[in-house]
Amino acid sequence: MLDDLLELGDRIVARANDGEQIEAIVVNDRETEVRVFEGDVESFTSATSQGIGIRVIAEQRQGFAWAGSLDPEVIDSTLAEARDNASFGSIDPDLALAEPDGVEMVELDLYDPAIDSFPTDDKINLALDLERMAQAGDPRIMLVESVDFADSSSEAAVVTTSGIRIGGRDSGCYVSAAVIAGDDDETQIGFGYSVARNPADLDLDKAASMSVERSTRLLGAVKPQTGRFTVVLDPMVTAQFIGIIGGTLSGEAVLKGRSLFADRVDESVASSLITLVDDPTNPKAFTAGEADGEGLATRRNVLIEDGRLNQFVHNSYTGRRLGTASTGNAVRGFTSTPGTGTIALSLAPGAREQAELIADIEDGVLIQGVSGLHSGVNPVSGDFSTGADGLRIRNGELAEPLREFTIGSTLQRMLLDVIEVGGDIDWLPSSAAGLSLVVGDVTVSGA
Amino acid sequence: MLDQSMLENTLAAATARGGEFAEIFVEDRQSSGAMLDDNRIEELSSGRSRGAGIRVLVGESTGFAHTADLSEQGLITAATAAADAARDGNGGVRTVDLSSQSVDSPSPVRIYPDSVAKQRKVELLELANDAARGVGDAISQVSVGYGDVRRRIQIANSDGLLTGDDQVKTRFSVSCVAMGDTGMQTGRESIGHSMGFELFDHYDVTDLAVKAAQRAITKLGARPAPSGAVTTVIGKGGGGVLFHEACGHGLEADHVAKQSTVFAGRVGELVASPLVTLIDDGTMPHEWGAFAIDDEGKPAQRNVLIEDGVLLDFMWDELRARAEGRPSSGNGRRQSYKYLPMVRMTNTYIANGETDPADIIADTDSGIYVAQLGGGQVNTVSGDFVFGMTEAYLIENGEITEPIREGNLIGNGPEVLSSIDALANDFEMGSPGTCGKDGQGVPVGDGTPTLRVPALTVGGTAA
Numbered sequence: 071m072l073d074d075l076l077e078l079g080d081r082i083v084a085r086a087n088d089g090e091q092i093e094a095i096v097v098n099d100r101e102t103e104v105r106v107f108e109g110d111v112e113s114f115t116s117a118t119s120q121g122i123g124i125r126v127i128a129e130q131r132q133g134f135a136w137a138g139s140l141d142p143e144v145i146d147s148t149l150a151e152a153r154d155n156a157s158f159g160s161i162d163p164d165l166a167l168a169e170p171d172g173v174e175m176v177e178l179d180l181y182d183p184a185i186d187s188f189p190t191d192d193k194i195n196l197a198l199d200l201e202r203m204a205q206a207g208d209p210r211i212m213l214v215e216s217v218d219f220a221d222s223s224s225e226a227a228v229v230t231t232s233g234i235r236i237g238g239r240d241s242g243c244y245v246s247a248a249v250i251a252g253d254d255d256e257t258q259i260g261f262g263y264s265v266a267r268n269p270a271d272l273d274l275d276k277a278a279s280m281s282v283e284r285s286t287r288l289l290g291a292v293k294p295q296t297g298r299f300t301v302v303l304d305p306m307v308t309a310q311f312i313g314i315i316g317g318t319l320s321g322e323a324v325l326k327g328r329s330l331f332a333d334r335v336d337e338s339v340a341s342s343l344i345t346l347v348d349d350p351t352n353p354k355a356f357t358a359g360e361a362d363g364e365g366l367a368t369r370r371n372v373l374i375e376d377g378r379l380n381q382f383v384h385n386s387y388t389g390r391r392l393g394t395a396s397t398g399n400a401v402r403g404f405t406s407t408p409g410t411g412t413i414a415l416s417l418a419p420g421a422r423e424q425a426e427l428i429a430d431i432e433d434g435v436l437i438q439g440v441s442g443l444h445s446g447v448n449p450v451s452g453d454f455s456t457g458a459d460g461l462r463i464r465n466g467e468l469a470e471p472l473r474e475f476t477i478g479s480t481l482q483r484m485l486l487d488v489i490e491v492g493g494d495i496d497w498l499p500s501s502a503a504g505l506s507l508v509v510g511d512v513t514v515s516g517a
Numbered sequence: 518m519l520d521q522s523m524l525e526n527t528l529a530a531a532t533a534r535g536g537e538f539a540e541i542f543v544e545d546r547q548s549s550g551a552m553l554d555d556n557r558i559e560e561l562s563s564g565r566s567r568g569a570g571i572r573v574l575v576g577e578s579t580g581f582a583h584t585a586d587l588s589e590q591g592l593i594t595a596a597t598a599a600a601d602a603a604r605d606g607n608g609g610v611r612t613v614d615l616s617s618q619s620v621d622s623p624s625p626v627r628i629y630p631d632s633v634a635k636q637r638k639v640e641l642l643e644l645a646n647d648a649a650r651g652v653g654d655a656i657s658q659v660s661v662g663y664g665d666v667r668r669r670i671q672i673a674n675s676d677g678l679l680t681g682d683d684q685v686k687t688r689f690s691v692s693c694v695a696m697g698d699t700g701m702q703t704g705r706e707s708i709g710h711s712m713g714f715e716l717f718d719h720y721d722v723t724d725l726a727v728k729a730a731q732r733a734i735t736k737l738g739a740r741p742a743p744s745g746a747v748t749t750v751i752g753k754g755g756g757g758v759l760f761h762e763a764c765g766h767g768l769e770a771d772h773v774a775k776q777s778t779v780f781a782g783r784v785g786e787l788v789a790s791p792l793v794t795l796i797d798d799g800t801m802p803h804e805w806g807a808f809a810i811d812d813e814g815k816p817a818q819r820n821v822l823i824e825d826g827v828l829l830d831f832m833w834d835e836l837r838a839r840a841e842g843r844p845s846s847g848n849g850r851r852q853s854y855k856y857l858p859m860v861r862m863t864n865t866y867i868a869n870g871e872t873d874p875a876d877i878i879a880d881t882d883s884g885i886y887v888a889q890l891g892g893g894q895v896n897t898v899s900g901d902f903v904f905g906m907t908e909a910y911l912i913e914n915g916e917i918t919e920p921i922r923e924g925n926l927i928g929n930g931p932e933v934l935s936s937i938d939a940l941a942n943d944f945e946m947g948s949p950g951t952c953g954k955d956g957q958g959v960p961v962g963d964g965t966p967t968l969r970v971p972a973l974t975v976g977g978t979a980a
Contacts, residue, residue: 107577107775110576110577110578111578112577112578112579113578113579113580113581113857114578114579114580114581114602114603115581115582115583115602115857116581116582116598116602117581117582117583117584117855118584119568119583119585119855120585132559132560133560133561133562134560134561134562134563135562135563135564135565136562136563136564136565137564137565137566138564138565138566138567138568138585139565139566139567139568139585144565147565148563148565151563152563154635155560155561155562155563155635156560156561158551158558158561158635158636158639159557159558159559159560159561160556160557160558160559162557212776213775213776213777215775215777215898216775250775250776250777250898256899257776257777257779257898257899258898258899259777259896259898259899288899293974296744296745296746325555326554326555326658326660327555327657327658327694327696327701328658328694328701330700330701405564406562407560407562441894441896441901441903442892442893442894442903442904442905442925442927444891444892444894444905445890445891445892445893445894445903445904445905445907445925446891446903446905446923446924446925446976448703448923450694450701450702450703451700451701451702451703451736451922451923452700453922453923453924455742455905455923455924455925455976455977455978456903456925456976457894457901457902457903457925457927457976459901473899473901474899474901474927474928474929474974475927475974476744476903476924476925476926476927476974476975476976477976478742478744478924478976478977478978479978480978513744513976513977513978514744515744515745515927515974515975515976515977516745516746516974517745517746517974
């Protein structure tokens with residue numbers, strides 16, 4: 071119960087000594103996960119879990135401790151440990167908890183009680199239905215490797231000595247399918263999914279057809295010749311790309327000299343087609359939320375406007391250090407102190423669908439998927455290199471499938487080289503929305 | 518940990534509705550960390566997570582529940598949930614008599630990290646920060662991290678097994694940013710072993726810091742990496758990540774069972790160059806992926822997967838092994854009590870070859886030398902894999918010359934393995950890694966001697 075979490079937070083915060091600031095984050099989750107294979111349940115997981123994180127600031131030093139339990143004696147030792155840890159931190163006069171800043175919380179309807187009463191058999195049947203649909207989707211599907219249904223509902227509360235007392239709950243569920251297409255000589259895998267706040271809103275057709283299309287259309291893929299091409303990033307790829315850009319715009323990266331864009335506010339950093347917004351108050355966003363990790367109201371922040379760098383995102387500490395204020399962008403779980411980051415990114419969409427974008431490209435590559443972004447992109451230097459698969463574009467049409475190649479550029483150049491932003495915005499299950507993005511002059515490395 | 522009667526009662530509840538196999542996995546994990554960034558000790562943090570995961574196997578189905586409530590009541594509630602989830606109609610009272618087995622740890626601990634004063638950890642961070650900044654004015658930012666974890670596990674199952682392990686790991690890392698005319702570059706070094714605070718008797722954190730700082734400065738002068746297929750010499754140590762991605766994941770029995778790997782059905786065949794002998798070894802003393810027992814209670818093993826290029830066996834967990842009527846290979850692992858175990862690597866490495874590494878470079882007319890690798894990723898179904906190079910150089914006329922910028926390399930597992938044409942005699946284990954699979958991360962080690970691949974596709978930007 072959310073009230074219980076808030077009251078637990080109250081009791082912890084009430085134990086603050088004179089001059090001591092305490093912040094408690096308390097969470098409670100419930101989840102189930104069903105995986106089916108060849109018409110049977112392969113595994114069924116049901117679980118609840120709780121956790122608490124306690125941050126203490128005393129004598130201008132900070133310490134933190136967390137525990138995966140809400141037992142009273144565990145909470146006692148967690149608080150004691152956080153206090154002890156604080157005594158070893160460096161003195162920093164800017165350390166302080168967030169304070170209420172008067173920004174009004176936008177009410178979002180993120181919890182659907184239906185999720186907690188949805189019958190187990192129905193969960194299993196949804197997964198089995200999706201498995202059948204994916205298998206029947208194309209004669210070239212050899213095997214449906216796995217189909218999952220998962221749901222969760224969670225509650226979280228943040229209570230501080232500085233006057234913050236906020237709780238929220240949300241729910242969500244998804245289905246996903248991984249299918250293998252091909253024959254003895256060649257196989258390709260494709261993923262498809264659908265996400266919703268309530269199981270009744272899941273779109274099995276979409277999940278099945280997506281997995282089938284993404285596996286079958288890569289069959290027969292060849293390695294492309296190396297060269298420079300105009301590429302079209304599929305919405306899922308664009309979402310990952312703008313997620314990385316978002317990371318470079320965090321106040322923490324700026325403060326610590328790790329942002330490419332540190333001194334460039336008001337300068338042109340991207341094509342004038344680019345407007346990048348972080349808006350957790352948009353209920354369509356998968357990661358929408360009313361409050362950030364410090365309990366401040368989330369808000370709409372325009373990071374890049376018509377190609378011009380407008381602002382960074384901050385938590386209360388980075389805002390204070392850089393002479394501004396929190397933008398409601400503290401991000402965290404209960405096992406860490408608040409960091410700074412974007413929460414729900416999207417690009418302002420253009421007007422045209424992917425097929426129309428492709429129709430204008432004589433010689434290019436559609437990037438369906440990327441791999442190894444975590445190892446191939448350096449957000450500090452801006453070097454960008456990632457494994458990819460996709461399809462060749464010839465004379466405005468999709469041509470042969472491609473695999474085992476990389477695309478390379480720098481983050482700085484890619485932003486400037488954007489030729490068109492698609493109108494096909496898709497609110498993906500990630501902290502960034504996707505759409506098709508046309509980028510010129512990208513190095514494709516293959517044979 | 519939990520007493521025997523409680524475990525027996527929980528297993529009885531787990532099998533009350535039938536099922537061939539039930540297991541309780543109890544875990545108590547304590548961790549502590551300290552972080553220095555921007556010349557400040559930002560914070561020390563401590564974490565505690567304790568709970569149990571219970572699974573029940575019925576035919577091909579697994580029911581699983583986990584709980585942080587380790588009272589008998591809490592455990593029986595979870596056991597009943599797992600039994601319900603597995604849904605077998607053939608219930609009955611079944612008693613389990615547990616017999617305790619202990620396995621010696623390959624990684625005995627000398628100094629438990631929680632016995633070390635926190636101030637000592639803070640001093641190590643400061644030492645490393647000063648050393649890194651002392652390398653040159655170009656170093657514009659330094660972050661240093663210390664972490665330790667103690668993970669006590671206990672496993673009991675309906676076959677009567679009762680066993681446990683006490684796993685301690687300690688790690689340290691330094692990340693530097695260097696600023697130059699062409700922008701910023703980064704350098705990182707990390708160490709981590711299955712040992713206690715004696716880690717720092719074996720390693721000097723200032724050496725580590727200097728290496729990380731020098732790497733960042735070296736890269737300031739790096740030119741764009743070539744693009745397209747080039748001859749690639751992979752340096753000893755961290756180069757093992759190549760095999761983790763190129764074939765390690767593809768040799769996991771869960772992928773094999775679902776035919777989602779290019780190596781399915783190929784046991785006994787030549788799948789790699791005859792130079793290649795690939796071993797996965799959970800018993801390597803003090804390595805990052807070592808343990809006494811895996812997370813299903815099976816003692817760690819040394820498993821030769823590929824010998825002289827011939828595929829000998831896959832890696833197995835209990836579930837896949839039972840289905841095939843064979844023993845597990847000690848590769849059943851899980852991130853925590855909140856997850857089901859699955860087939861995972863431990864310490865995966867390539868055995869030494871016979872060539873002098875200098876001869877491999879001298880024998881390469883043109884190509885690249887990758888001195889440090891980042892992480893990677895593989896599509897086991899197509900066999901295509903990528904991994905990052907975080908320090909690399911051009912090879913020109915048999916010599917290592919200029920540094921090149923970061924990027925990914927891409928190749929196809931079976932093709933790359935078969936094409937390896939030189940293997941040196943300088944085997945070394947690499948940096949500690951975390952392997953992600955299906956949403957779970959577990960600590961793994963990788964190692965290799967220097968080796969050469971005639972053609973890997975480098976994802977640079979130079980024409």
